[in-house]
Amino acid sequence: MKIGFPRALFYFDFFPFWAGFFHHLNIEVVTSPPTNRQIMDLGLKNASDETCLPLKLLSGHIQALKAVDWVFLPRMVSVEAETYTCPKFLGIPESLLSSVPTGIPVLSVTLNWRKGQRLVLKDLQTMGETLGKSKIEIKQAFYEGQKWQEKFQKTRGAEWNFAPTNLEWPPEPERLKIALVGHSYLIQESYANLNLLKKLREKARVELVQHVDQIEIETNLLELRKKLFWSHSKQIYGAGNKFLADPEIDGIIYLTCFGCGTDSIVQELLSRKARQRHKPYMVITLDEHSGEAGLITRLEAFLDMIERRRVHEGYVSTHGERLDCNSNTL
Amino acid sequence: MKVTFPHMGNAWIVIQTLFESLNVEVVVPPVNSKRTLNLGTRLSPESACLPLKLNLGNYIEAASQGADTIVITGGIGPCRFGYYGEVEREILRDAGYDYEVVTLEPPNGSLLGLAKRIRFLAGTKNSWTKILKALRFAYLKSVGLDRIEDLIHAARPRLPSPLDTEKLYEEGKERLAQTMSEKGIFDTIQWVQETIRERQVNVRSSVDGKYKPLRIGIVGEIYTILDPYSSMGVEQELGQLGIEVDRSIYLSGWVGNHVFQGLVPGYRSIKSYPGYAKHYLPHFVGGHGQETVGAAVKFAREGFDGIIQIFPLSCMPEIVAASVLPKIQEAYKIPIMTLIVDEHTGQAGIKTRLEAFVDLLERPTMLRGIEQTRGEVLGVGGR
Numbered sequence: 257m258k259i260g261f262p263r264a265l266f267y268f269d270f271f272p273f274w275a276g277f278f279h280h281l282n283i284e285v286v287t288s289p290p291t292n293r294q295i296m297d298l299g300l301k302n303a304s305d306e307t308c309l310p311l312k313l314l315s316g317h318i319q320a321l322k323a324v325d326w327v328f329l330p331r332m333v334s335v336e337a338e339t340y341t342c343p344k345f346l347g348i349p350e351s352l353l354s355s356v357p358t359g360i361p362v363l364s365v366t367l368n369w370r371k372g373q374r375l376v377l378k379d380l381q382t383m384g385e386t387l388g389k390s391k392i393e394i395k396q397a398f399y400e401g402q403k404w405q406e407k408f409q410k411t412r413g414a415e416w417n418f419a420p421t422n423l424e425w426p427p428e429p430e431r432l433k434i435a436l437v438g439h440s441y442l443i444q445e446s447y448a449n450l451n452l453l454k455k456l457r458e459k460a461r462v463e464l465v466q467h468v469d470q471i472e473i474e475t476n477l478l479e480l481r482k483k484l485f486w487s488h489s490k491q492i493y494g495a496g497n498k499f500l501a502d503p504e505i506d507g508i509i510y511l512t513c514f515g516c517g518t519d520s521i522v523q524e525l526l527s528r529k530a531r532q533r534h535k536p537y538m539v540i541t542l543d544e545h546s547g548e549a550g551l552i553t554r555l556e557a558f559l560d561m562i563e564r565r566r567v568h569e570g571y572v573s574t575h576g577e578r579l580d581c582n583s584n585t586l
Numbered sequence: 587m588k589v590t591f592p593h594m595g596n597a598w599i600v601i602q603t604l605f606e607s608l609n610v611e612v613v614v615p616p617v618n619s620k621r622t623l624n625l626g627t628r629l630s631p632e633s634a635c636l637p638l639k640l641n642l643g644n645y646i647e648a649a650s651q652g653a654d655t656i657v658i659t660g661g662i663g664p665c666r667f668g669y670y671g672e673v674e675r676e677i678l679r680d681a682g683y684d685y686e687v688v689t690l691e692p693p694n695g696s697l698l699g700l701a702k703r704i705r706f707l708a709g710t711k712n713s714w715t716k717i718l719k720a721l722r723f724a725y726l727k728s729v730g731l732d733r734i735e736d737l738i739h740a741a742r743p744r745l746p747s748p749l750d751t752e753k754l755y756e757e758g759k760e761r762l763a764q765t766m767s768e769k770g771i772f773d774t775i776q777w778v779q780e781t782i783r784e785r786q787v788n789v790r791s792s793v794d795g796k797y798k799p800l801r802i803g804i805v806g807e808i809y810t811i812l813d814p815y816s817s818m819g820v821e822q823e824l825g826q827l828g829i830e831v832d833r834s835i836y837l838s839g840w841v842g843n844h845v846f847q848g849l850v851p852g853y854r855s856i857k858s859y860p861g862y863a864k865h866y867l868p869h870f871v872g873g874h875g876q877e878t879v880g881a882a883v884k885f886a887r888e889g890f891d892g893i894i895q896i897f898p899l900s901c902m903p904e905i906v907a908a909s910v911l912p913k914i915q916e917a918y919k920i921p922i923m924t925l926i927v928d929e930h931t932g933q934a935g936i937k938t939r940l941e942a943f944v945d946l947l948e949r950p951t952m953l954r955g956i957e958q959t960r961g962e963v964l965g966v967g968g969r
Contacts, residue, residue: 304909306900306926331869340664343872347906350867354912366869482672483694485663512633517902520633521669528676541633 257387258284259363260324262317263291265310266332266345268440274328276404277380280397281389286324288317291447295320300544302355309513309543310441311344313448315355326363327356333368339487340370342518363387412466432460432562435499437492437526438511439519440466442542449511450548452540452555456509459559463505465495472498489522496526500533507536507562514543536562588613589707590653592641595812596731597837599763601657604724607766608708608717615648618815622647627929629677636816636898636928637809638670642677649683657707659845660691665873665903690845725850727762728838730771732853734758734778739832740967742825743799745785752822754781782963797828798961800892800947803885805834805878807897807904810927812837817896817927818936827944830966832890834859834881835874859884866910875903879910886918892947893920894940899928921946 259278261267267287278285288295291313299316321327329349332341340346349356349364356362365383367376377398384394434456442449443464456462473494477484484490499505508530512519523539530537538558540551590613591601598614605612616622618640626643645656661668671689678685688707693699708717738755745751761774802824810816811833821831835856842852851857859880860870867879882893895911897904908924915922923943925936 304905306905306908333869338662340872343664343875343902344906346664346869346871347867347875347903347909351906351909354909480672481675482660482669482689485668515633515900517633517635517666517900520631520635520900521666521673524631524634524673525676528680 257326258286258324260318260321260327260360261285261287262314262321262327262329263287263289264314264317264445265441266330268444270332270335270405272408273401273405274330275401277397277401279404280400281387281393283387285328286321288320291317291445296447296544299355304351306515307344307351308515309448310439310445311352312544313445314348315352318352318355319357321357321360324360327360328363329356331364331366333366334370335367335487336369337372338370338483339485339490341487432506432559432566433463433504434460434559434562435463435496435502435505435508436511437465437496437499437508439488439492439513439516442511442513448546449542450546450551452511452551455552455555459555460506463499465491468495468498476501484522486518486522489518492519493522493526496522497529500526500529500535505535506566507538507558509558510537510539512539512541514541536565587611587655587709588653589655589657590615590645590648591657592637592644593618593813594637594809595814595837596735596759597728597812599731599759600724600728600837600841602763603727603766604720605707607720607723608712610708613648613651613653615644615651615653618644618813623929629681631673633900634673635666635901637667638674639929640809640813640816641670642674645674645678645683645685646681649685654684655686655688655707657688657690660689661844662691663872667873723768725838725841725846725852726768727765727771728841729853730762730775731759732836732838733775734762735836736832736853737775737778737782737963737967739821739825740830740963741782742822743828743830744961744963745782746788748826750785751825754778779964786963799828799830800944801830801832801890802944802947803832803834803881803890803893804896805881805885805893806874806895806907806925807878807901808835808840808874810896810898811835812840816898817925818931818933820894820896820925820936820940823937823940824944827941829944832885834877834885862887866913867907871903871906873901873903875907878904878907879914882911882914882922883918886914886920890920892943893922894943895922895924897924897926899926 261271261274275285295316296313298319299312299314302319303312303315318327329352331348332345334340344351349362353362363383363386366379368379369376377395380398381391381394384391436443436453436456443453446453453462473491476494476497477490484493496508499508510523510526512523527537527539536558538554540554588611589605593615602612602614622643623640624643625646626639626641629642630639656674658671660671671687675685675687688703690703691700704717734755738751741751742748758774758778761777762771765771765774804811804821812835814822824831836853838852839854839856840852842848842850843856848857856877859877861880862883863876863880866883867876870876878895885893895904895908911922911924914920921943923939925939
C-alpha cells in the first residue's frame with residue numbers, strides 16, 4: 257500500500273511523525289516532488305483565489321501525487337494544548353477535495369491535541385480501521401512516530417534536510433547575523449520564497465525560529481497579556497522576541513505571505529517591538545507573483561543599511577536637516 | 587470612566603442599554619462612515635481584516651468625545667478576532683490614545699477574572715443581581731431588534747414606498763433604543779407590525795402587488811453581514827430590488843452563543859447550523875465558517891432562490907467556507923455569489939454585481955411566479 261504525502265504545509269513540521277507512524281505500519285509513504293513551476297501552476301489554477309500561497313501550493317502538490325492508493329490529508333486541528341493551527345488547516349481536507357485526482361481516495365484523520373493524547377490515539381485508531389490495522393499496531397506506530405518527531409526536533413531537522421541549506425560557514429565575527437522568522441512552510445519552501453534562505457546565507461549568518469530552544473520561546477512569550485492561540489505564531493513571536501533582545505542579531509526579516517491572517521496580527525506586534533528596540537526589521541510578503549529581482553534588491557538594501565549602521569553605530573549628527581529626521585528606526 | 591465599544595450594525599443599541607441601566611457613562615461612537623474607515627485604516631496593519639480597521643476608527647472618533655475605556659469581547663481562536671483586543675491596545679497606545687481595553691472573556695479560562703473585569707466596568711455600586719437583570723434586559727432588547735429587522739426584510743419588497751420603509755425601520759430602532767422597559771420593547775414591535783399592516787392594506791388593491799418576491803439568503807462573516815456600512819447596505823439594496831432577504835446570523839443569536847455561551851437561544855439560534863454543515867464541513871474552522879456552510883445548506887433546502895456570501899478580505903474561516911460552497915451550489919442547484927469587502931469596496935461595484943445576480947435569478951422564475959401574489963409581510967417576517 258502506498259500513501260501519497262503532499263510536500264507542503266504540514267510536511268515541514270510534522271512529516272517525521274507521519275513517516276515514523278506509517279513506517280511502523282509497513283505502509284510506504286510517497287511524497288510529491290519539491291515544488292517546481294508545474295506544481296505551482298497546477299495549484300494556482302485549482303485552488304480558490306482568495307486563499308494563501310501555501311494552500312495553493314498544497315493544492316498543486318496534491319495534484320502532483322501519482323500512482324498512490326491514498327492521498328493523505330490530515331486535519332491538524334491542534335498540535336499542543338491550548339492552541340490551534342491556522343483556521344485554514346482546520347478546513348483540510350474539505351476545502352481541497354477538488355484538487356485530489358479523480359479515483360484516488362482521501363485518507364484523513366483529525367488530530368486535536370487540545371483534548372489530550374488519549375483522544376488523539378482514539379482518532380488515529382479510527383483511521384487505522386480504514387487501513388485495516390489493529391488498535392495495538394496503531395498505538396505502537398504512534399509512539400514510533402513520536403520518537404521520530406522528537407529526534408527531528410532535537411536535531412533541529414539536521415538529518416531531514418528539508419531545505420538544502422545546512423552549509424556551514426566559518427564563524428567570522430565580521431559577518432552580519434540576520435534572523436529570519438516566519439512560517440516553516442514559507443522559509444523552507446525554497447521555490448516559492450525564491451531561495452531566500454540560500455541567498456541570505458551567502459551574505460550573512462542566519463538564525464531561524466527552529467534554532468531557538470523551546471524553553472526560551474516560552475519565556476519570551478510570558479510578557480504577552482493574553483496567550484497567543486496559534487501554535488505557529490507562538491513559535492514565531494517567541495523566537496522573534498528573543499532575537500529582538502539579542503544584541504548579536506543585527507537585523508530581523510519577517511517572511512510572510514499575502515493574506516496570512518495569523519501573521520497580520522503577530523507581525524504587527526513584532527514590528528512595534530522592533531521599533532521600540534531600534535532593531536532593523538523588514539517584512540517580505542510573498543505571493544505567486546513575487547519577482548526575484550525585487551527580492552534581491554530589497555535584501556541587498558536591507559543588508560547595506562545594517563552594514564552602514566554598524567559603521568556609524570546609528571549615531572547621526574543632530575545638526576541640521578537630515579533625511580530620516582522623521583523616522584525613529586535609527 | 588467613560589466606556590466606549592466598537593460598532594457592529596445595531597449592536598450599539600443593546601450595549602448602550604446595558605451600560606445605561608447600570609449607570610455607567612457610555613460614549614456611543616459616531617456610526618461607521620468613510621471617515622471612521624479612513625481613520626482606522628491609517629493605523630491598522632494593512633493585511634488586517636476590515637472589522638479591525640473600522641473598530642480602530644470607532645475608538646478614535648469616540649476618543650474625541652471623551653471615552654477612555656474600551657469594551658470588546660474576546661475568544662480563544664482560531665479566528666483572529668480573539669486577539670483584536672491586544673493588538674488594538676498596542677496600536678492605540680503607540681498612536682497616543684490613552685485607552686484602557688477591557689476584553690470580556692475569562693482570562694486563561696478563569697471565571698473569577700471575568701467577574702473582576704465586569705466588576706471593574708460596573709463599578710462598586712451595582713449588585714450582581716442588578717448586573718444580571720441589566721444583561722437580561724439588554725438581551726431581550728437584542729431579540730426585539732432582530733424581530734424588527736426581520737419584519738423590515740419582509741416589508742422592503744412588499745410595501746410600496748422604499749423610503750417610507752427605511753423611515754419606519756429607523757424609527758423602530760429609535761423607539762427601541764429609548765425604551766427602558768420590557769413593555770416598551772413589546773409595544774415597539776407591535777407598533778411596527780401595525781404600521782406595516784396599515785400600509786399593506788393600500789397595496790392589496792393595487793396592481794403592482796402581483797408577484798412573489800425572490801428570496802436570497804445572506805451568509806458569511808458576522809461583522810460584515812450585521813454591519814450595513816461594511817457591506818455597503820447589501821440587504822437594503824436587495825430589498826429595494828424587490829428581494830426578500832434572510833440572514834444566517836442575527837445579533838441576538840450571536841449574543842446568545844458568544845456572550846452567554848449558548849445559555850439562551852436568541853433570535854434564529856445558530857446552533858443548528860453545524861448539523862446542516864456536517865456533510866460538507868464536518869469540523870469547525872473558527873469564526874462562523876461552519877455556520878456559513880450550514881446556513882447555505884439550510885437556505886438551499888428551504889427553497890431560497892439564491893445565496894450571497896459576504897466576508898472581509900483575507901478572513902480565514904470564510905475562505906474555507908467559500909471553497910466548500912461550490913459543492914452546495916452544485917448539489918442543490920442554487921446560485922451562490924461571494925462578495926469580498928475591504929476598505930476599497932465601492933457602492934457602485936456592489937450594486938452592479940447585486941443587480942446582475944438578481945437578473946440571473948429572476949429569469950427562470952419570470953414565468954413561474956406571475957400568478958402568485960406577494961403575500962403578507964406579517965406572515966413572513968418577525969416570527
